[in-house]
Amino acid sequence: MDYSQLVQSPLFRGISSDEIEKVLTGTSKKFRKYKAGEFIAFSGEPVSSLMIVLYGVVKGEMVDYSGRVIKIEDIPAPGALASAFLFGSRTFFPVNVVAISDTELMIIEKSDFLKLLMNNDRILGNFLDMISNRSQFLSEKIKFLNFRTIKGKLAQYILHQTMNGRLSFNLGMTQADLADYFAVARPSIARALKELEDEGLIEASGKVINVLDRKSLAQLISD
Amino acid sequence: MDYSQLVQSPLFRGISSDEIEKVLTGTSKKFRKYKAGEFIAFSGEPVSSLMIVLYGVVKGEMVDYSGRVIKIEDIPAPGALASAFLFGSRTFFPVNVVAISDTELMIIEKSDFLKLLMNNDRILGNFLDMISNRSQFLSEKIKFLNFRTIKGKLAQYILHQTMNGRLSFNLGMTQADLADYFAVARPSIARALKELEDEGLIEASGKVINVLDRKSLAQLISD
DNA sequence: TTGATTTTGTAACATTTGTTACAATTTTTT
DNA sequence: AAAAAATTGTAACAAATGTTACAAAATCAA
Structure with a gap:
């Protein structure tokens, strides 16, 4: 497996390609591919793992009362999905997640991911930044909607x-x-x-x- | 200092009163009191520390184009302020923070707080839950506004x-x-x-x- | 280029929401 | 209990937005 593109992932920022490989080799994970347009997750489904977009682009979208689809955001590789819904008290997808282009995801179960966080300061810091950035993004969006x-x-x-x-x-x-x-x-x-x-x-x-x-x-x- | 009420704080959930005291004794921190109606922070100010409401209630609010004040949320003791804006790339207050009632805050600088996170699995897990819950709260609010x-x-x-x-x-x-x-x-x-x-x-x-x-x-x- | 498709501009009209104002009701204070 | 303050109901009208429709313009594909 080639992890070189992960150097640019927010989760692995500042970590060398070699170290990423070393860390991931010791972590159990799955891989899954999606065609453009395919649904990756539905709103309400439980989030039990961290998903990282290895290549391709996915989007989060909601459906309002009149059937209109509201796009919430695009997530291109090498971003992470559902990172803000892996912890907390409502661990289910808040939106539908759809592949915009052909996409491959790397999937790490929550328990395995927790070990990763505890064993690597850098990844911990990056993950804190990521989920904080999500709040900050949503907060910005609320500014528009208000x-x-x-x-x-x-x-x-x-x-x-x-x-x-x-x-x-x-x-x-x-x-x-x-x-x-x-x-x-x-x-x-x-x-x-x-x-x-x-x-x-x-x-x-x-x-x-x-x-x-x-x-x-x-x-x-x-x- | 009496930390007994902190047992119920999301950050210290599941940690005994004794252990909280032990952990906090080894951490440098400040205390500050506010009168009802007093501004604690203004939108746009940098967030450089974690603030925990020891007693009282504070609110976050925005001002829209017509001068109308929009209340974002109330945070009663023993909740934490600005927890989702301590990390990430936009570490400044997204709203004005105002004391609703007389309030006392405990203030821990970011660097000191990071040490706390690294040294205590439980606090780390709780903090991840807290900032994830913030995203989830905002996400729910966006559902209404949409x-x-x-x-x-x-x-x-x-x-x-x-x-x-x-x-x-x-x-x-x-x-x-x-x-x-x-x-x-x-x-x-x-x-x-x-x-x-x-x-x-x-x-x-x-x-x-x-x-x-x-x-x-x-x-x-x-x- | 040419034709097909998507995007944009715009108008007429319906619907929803905002604004202002005031009376009725409920809650709080004295 | 009485008075004061806050909250709620409601109406009339203004303003903003939605809906639908279609033509013009721009972009894309063959």
Whole structure:
């Protein structure tokens, strides 16, 4: 087995390829492959193991009351699945997990994984970072959803995307995807973008958004 | 110092009072008191230590674009603050933290806390449970916020509160609090409750909700 | 390139939610 | 018990969003 790509996995960050191999050789694990579109887990199923995406991309998604599918996030290799649901009091999948592309997973049972954590400071620290990052990701998402108006959500999103001081960025997705992400209707996204543009706060050409008036955007979400 | 109440803290669950005292004696820490209403931390401030509420109650809250305060959660003693923001890549407070009642906190610096984790399997397991539970809490909240209609949010909330098979439960808060929790307007909550009642799905007397038609509630959020 | 497919813009209209206001009711305080 | 404060019910109207539909534009595939 070739573990070299795992050097870039959040769980093994900072650990040499040799050491990863040594650690994993002493750990029991399984491997499983999925075709694009195949369901890996269903919402409500128990989580009894840590799953690491060796290659491919998977997504988490929810279904709302009207049947609309809401994508929660993408997890590309070499990320981990369900890491925040392996411990705690509700150890079951909160979302459906679907393979976007052909995918292979490495699966380590919880008890085996606990031994790994206790025996390796580095992996422990990495795992703490990972599940903390999940909370932080969800917390950020709640910030969007808490804004009542779509313009507010967009403003928050745009400001977040340009925190680094850039004046423009590329929506890495279609308006339909963005609408799913915000849990709103697609034409409403188009309308809100147009309004922000009409008001001179942004300039949109294709999927590239130029931020023209950062102050007014900030006011939209802090007044 | 009296650590007896910490036996009930999630971080020290399953550890005897004597052992808690022994462990904490060997750990450097600070104590700090806050008056009711006082701000403990502001959104965006760095998190550099674990904070445990020794007595009192604190809350986390956000401010949306229109100035409305959205309460995220209450943390009564002997809970921990900011536990999901001590590790990971964005180690700063995601919300304002305010003392609801007079409060005392025990504060342990991150580096000291790490030693604690490495030296005590039980505390490690408890901490993993705690930060995982945070993700799970946030994930549950996102489920509410993702429903577009208020009736959908309410249905999700009511079904969640009666998962255990009970037919009734007590909203432990006012309609105004519930409105904040859902990030909607207060009269809209009253209206939605009335509609659910008119349609015969629930019966509300005061803060007690009787679930009359579980199937229709489930349909509201899955059709 | 050409044709097919996806994405975007936009309009008309229905529905939902927010806002404001005030009275009725309940709860808390004195 | 009486008074004060908080909570709830409700109405009228404004504003925002959803729905549906279709054409224009952009992107993708053959």
